[in-house]
Amino acid sequence: MKKLLNVLLCLSSLLMINSFVINKKTDFNETPTLINAKGIDIKKVIVGVPSYNAKFMLVTSEIEITGDAITTDDVNNLIKASVYSKVEQDYELITVLPLTFLIDGEKETKVVGKTGNKLEIKGIYSVLSVMEGAGLEVVDITVSALGDYYEVRNDNLDKNIGAIINLGHETTNVSVFSRGKLMNTETIQLGGINVDKDLAYMFNINVFDAREIKEKFASSHKRFIALNDVYEVKNTAGEVIKLNQIEVTEIVMDRLAELLRLAQKQILLLTKQNISYIVITGGLTEIRAFKNLVYEILGKDVIIYTEDTLGARNNKYTTSIGMIKYFIDKMEVRGKEYSMIDEQDEELLINPNNKNSKGKAGITKIFGNFIGTKED
Numbered sequence: 001m002k003k004l005l006n007v008l009l010c011l012s013s014l015l016m017i018n019s020f021v022i023n024k025k026t027d028f029n030e031t032p033t034l035i036n037a038k039g040i041d042i043k044k045v046i047v048g049v050p051s052y053n054a055k056f057m058l059v060t061s062e063i064e065i066t067g068d069a070i071t072t073d074d075v076n077n078l079i080k081a082s083v084y085s086k087v088e089q090d091y092e093l094i095t096v097l098p099l100t101f102l103i104d105g106e107k108e109t110k111v112v113g114k115t116g117n118k119l120e121i122k123g124i125y126s127v128l129s130v131m132e133g134a135g136l137e138v139v140d141i142t143v144s145a146l147g148d149y150y151e152v153r154n155d156n157l158d159k160n161i162g163a164i165i166n167l168g169h170e171t172t173n174v175s176v177f178s179r180g181k182l183m184n185t186e187t188i189q190l191g192g193i194n195v196d197k198d199l200a201y202m203f204n205i206n207v208f209d210a211r212e213i214k215e216k217f218a219s220s221h222k223r224f225i226a227l228n229d230v231y232e233v234k235n236t237a238g239e240v241i242k243l244n245q246i247e248v249t250e251i252v253m254d255r256l257a258e259l260l261r262l263a264q265k266q267i268l269l270l271t272k273q274n275i276s277y278i279v280i281t282g283g284l285t286e287i288r289a290f291k292n293l294v295y296e297i298l299g300k301d302v303i304i305y306t307e308d309t310l311g312a313r314n315n316k317y318t319t320s321i322g323m324i325k326y327f328i329d330k331m332e333v334r335g336k337e338y339s340m341i342d343e344q345d346e347e348l349l350i351n352p353n354n355k356n357s358k359g360k361a362g363i364t365k366i367f368g369n370f371i372g373t374k375e376d
Helices: 002-016 070-085 126-133 146-150 192-201 209-217 245-270 290-298 313-335 344-350
Strands: 043-049 056-062 092-103 106-108 119-126 139-144 161-169 172-178 180-187 230-234 240-242 275-283
Touching: 056 070, 070 344, 126 161, 126 230, 139 146, 139 313, 146 161, 146 172, 146 180, 146 275, 146 313, 161 245, 172 245, 180 245, 192 209, 192 245, 230 245, 240 245
Parallel strands: 043 139, 161 275
Antiparallel strands: 056 119, 092 106, 092 119, 161 172, 172 180, 230 240
């Protein structure tokens, strides 16, 4: 039960906060409002750093195993050693992504309980100090591309080279993976908000009405429309106008086609290798007849992901849910317990009307800053 509650709380946090710049000199104009989940104030978050703000650094490290077998302390010490004194002055490390564990030169996925001495990883810089200054405790930070992969992954993807396209609200992220490892990622500064602005401009309506039209009325392809459907909306002059699905869809289709072609070109720039798959996800994939436009531009071998997580069955949640799965996987590799709630908060979720169960006890910190200093 507690593990399920942790996942739900993580997801709630991620729906609030999913992107931040990473240079620690950057300030926030506003402090994020904490989410209240049935009486529990969520103060711990998993943060997704936009790929275009991330800086990658390949690092390697070796340690000697003095005990009979590798322990979780050995893994944590190895991670510390791999990044010690390698972080640039204006940046803070957000996480260490293990690419490969090697035991005596042989690759291993799970190393705890075995013996070995070498690890190669990628390091990424973060906004940890900025987030804590905003009144939130960051339990994990990662790039959005990893969240995408951990949600859409399967045995076939883990064995091949391919790309994931996430058509988001403000940006479109394109990432290339090789056998489950993030090789390269790039961000196109166009997304769903540009569709909203196109509609708002063309019909002289506000952007919020435009977004509702995009999500509830528009089609991604003009072949798949209802000729007699009409949408009534007030323009900025206060006049009621009637929009037909043809004119709305033509605008949406043009922008979506542009995004797909730009993503296709970006894949070619990110890797020269032949790819075995392209997975497309993100909120824009929820627009009616999206697959028909994709098949026309990219071919029918493209996989359009379908988010089926209970309570979050929409592709706009793909990154958030994947980040939770990545966090859980990372904790299991390190042999660590994790909990974002204490027993009193758990009781509040189960019995929200029992106000007496909420005390002053804080949530136990789930793990220390294991990427702090070499001496920690």
